[in-house]
Structure formats: structure tokens, C-alpha cells
Amino acid sequence: MKDPLEDRAKKAARIIASPQEFKVCESCGSIVAKKAVFCPNCNGYRFDCSKEMVIAQAEILGKRESTSISQEDYL
Numbered sequence: 001m002k003d004p005l006e007d008r009a010k011k012a013a014r015i016i017a018s019p020q021e022f023k024v025c026e027s028c029g030s031i032v033a034k035k036a037v038f039c040p041n042c043n044g045y046r047f048d049c050s051k052e053m054v055i056a057q058a059e060i061l062g063k064r065e066s067t068s069i070s071q072e073d074y075l
Helices: 004-017 051-061
Strands: 022-025 031-033
Touching (some): 004 051
């Protein structure tokens, strides 16, 4: 079985390697693609695009289990 925490750590490492491609939702703290208009998790529309914030948030999220509801939770 796949370790969800290890998977999150790998995703965080990819984000940290190219923070310019992402932004952080100021409403829920999710990291989304730079091209996103709305946050897919909370429908927020305010984002912090700074590389420093993206890296800091990726480091936080990569070390803990997911607490947000995903699309899979609705199935």
C-alpha cells in the first residue's frame, strides 16, 4: 500500500523545485497551479504567488497528513 505521507513529501519536493509554477490560496492554504483562477478546494480567488510563501507552505504540507476534502471524498 502506498504511504500517503511519502506521496505528499514527493509532491512537496516537486513544488519546492519549481515554486514559480504554483501559488498558495490565501483562504485555505492549498497550493495550486499558477494558472488556476479559483482554488479547487475552497473556491477562493485570492492567492499569494511569492516563491517564499509557496516553498514555506510546501514544506509544511509535505510533513503532515492531508486534512482537506478531495474530489475522491465525494465519490
